[in-house]
Amino acid sequence: MSERLIIVGAGQAAAQAVQSLRAEGFDGPITLIGDEAWPPYQRPPLSKAYLLGSFARERLFLKSDQFYRESDCTLILGARVAAIHRAEKTVELADGRKLAFDKLLLTTGTRVRRLRCPGADLAGVHYLRDIADVDGLQAVFRPGARIAIVGGGYIGLEVAAVAAKRGLDVTVFEAMDRLMARAVSGPVSDFFAAEHEKSGVKLKLRTGVEAIEGDGRVEGIKAGGQAYPADIVLVGIGVLPKDELATRAGLASQDGIVVDGNGRTGDPAIFAAGDCTRHIGREGTAIRLECVQNAIDQARHCALAIAGKPASYSEVPWFWSDQYDLKLQIAGLARAGDQIVLRGDPAARKFSVFHLRGGIVAAVEAVNAAPDYLAGRKWIADGARIAAEKLADPSIPIKQMA
Numbered sequence: 276m277s278e279r280l281i282i283v284g285a286g287q288a289a290a291q292a293v294q295s296l297r298a299e300g301f302d303g304p305i306t307l308i309g310d311e312a313w314p315p316y317q318r319p320p321l322s323k324a325y326l327l328g329s330f331a332r333e334r335l336f337l338k339s340d341q342f343y344r345e346s347d348c349t350l351i352l353g354a355r356v357a358a359i360h361r362a363e364k365t366v367e368l369a370d371g372r373k374l375a376f377d378k379l380l381l382t383t384g385t386r387v388r389r390l391r392c393p394g395a396d397l398a399g400v401h402y403l404r405d406i407a408d409v410d411g412l413q414a415v416f417r418p419g420a421r422i423a424i425v426g427g428g429y430i431g432l433e434v435a436a437v438a439a440k441r442g443l444d445v446t447v448f449e450a451m452d453r454l455m456a457r458a459v460s461g462p463v464s465d466f467f468a469a470e471h472e473k474s475g476v477k478l479k480l481r482t483g484v485e486a487i488e489g490d491g492r493v494e495g496i497k498a499g500g501q502a503y504p505a506d507i508v509l510v511g512i513g514v515l516p517k518d519e520l521a522t523r524a525g526l527a528s529q530d531g532i533v534v535d536g537n538g539r540t541g542d543p544a545i546f547a548a549g550d551c552t553r554h555i556g557r558e559g560t561a562i563r564l565e566c567v568q569n570a571i572d573q574a575r576h577c578a579l580a581i582a583g584k585p586a587s588y589s590e591v592p593w594f595w596s597d598q599y600d601l602k603l604q605i606a607g608l609a610r611a612g613d614q615i616v617l618r619g620d621p622a623a624r625k626f627s628v629f630h631l632r633g634g635i636v637a638a639v640e641a642v643n644a645a646p647d648y649l650a651g652r653k654w655i656a657d658g659a660r661i662a663a664e665k666l667a668d669p670s671i672p673i674k675q676m677a
Contacts (some may be wrong), residue, residue, distance in 0.1 A: 277303035283356050284382035285309025288549035288570040290337040293348050295578035305348040310355045321409050322433040323597045359524040378581050381547040385514035393486040399493030400508045415507050418442030423496045423505035425484050427454040429596045430511035436598040439474040446477040448484055448498050460628050463640050466621045516551045529553055531563035536587035538577035548573035557589050566594045591656045606652035607638030616666045634660045646673050
């Protein structure tokens with residue numbers, strides 16, 4: 276008898292899991308349950324090209340309707356799973372329906388971290404996580420509108436770049452002392468700060484938000500003890516794993532559903548993949564990654580294990596961000612104490628920063644420098660040892676350094 280698989284969460288990992296399961300010979304019926312009205316779609320373009328208006332909605336979707344039909348995958352959309360009953364191997368939907376499974380895959384993703392201050396619930400306060408969020412923001416994006424962006428991370432800065440392009444008056448409030456402080460090195464932070472300021476974006480660093488002000492609707496923001504007028508507030512202060520289903524079912528979660536190298540939870544019938552998980556990374560420490568690469572790779576490994584072909588997960592994480600005409604590509608995970616090596620000239624708007632750990636390449640940040648990124652990603656996977664003076668010398672072609 277073929278095993279029945281239910282996937283909870285309709286994102287990047289879910290679509291990849293369906294594809295990989297069929298490719299690996301899994302022949303049981305698959306049911307994919309999502310709480311949005313849409314089948315799995317790409318999220319990265321939401322804060323970039325889709326918000327800018329240069330990326331049509333139909334291009335967001337990862338697979339066609341025909342793909343799911345041909346894959347014998349039943350889509351249940353606009354439905355919320357209320358509970359997992361492990362003993363009876365069922366999931367219970369909010370409308371009371373119960374669906375039986377032999378294997379269960381959780382790809383529930385994340386939710387936005389909410390701003391907690393007076394006025395945070397006023398009309399005009401926006402978050403950006405799904406299609407509906409962007410559509411709601413589009414309705415108020417107009418030239419001359421004053422937008423206050425809370426958070427100087429990837430999402431906040433990508434929205435800032437789009438808003439500046441579309442003629443809005445943009446101010447970014449960041450509580451830390453530099454932009455993208457948790458994600459990039461000082462030289463990259465400084466470069467992007469200068470680029471945003473050249474585009475007219477006002478940066479307020481070391482400035483925490485104390486209140487959103489207005490009479491029923493946003494009229495301003497109070498931050499760092501000062502008042503700033505605003506018509507729109509966009510909050511981008513991070514995300515939290517959607518692990519409630521797992522924890523209520525008695526599965527371990529530590530800022531993410533705990534999984535092994537095959538994506539398996541503490542229950543041998545239940546797997547998890549993507550942003551909602553915590554796994555042991557390449558360096559032997561537990562990590563939770565918020566990136567497309569991890570969602571895809573973990574989904575593939577879950578599919579292998581479910582199909583009876585387990586292969587332990589150990590991939591080099593990679594990330595990217597598009598701001599203006601700049602492409603930031605990152606591979607590996609930097610640490611405090613890494614040796615920082617700058618290659619190229621930031622003034623030329625094409626450079627990279629390598630992170631060495633004990634002489635071994637541990638991470639790379641590349642701005643409009645795809646060859647450096649690709650080489651660095653391979654070196655990280657290989658554990659390559661490359662001299663800092665060679666990396667810093669742009670006269671030596673990157674391909675000659677391995």
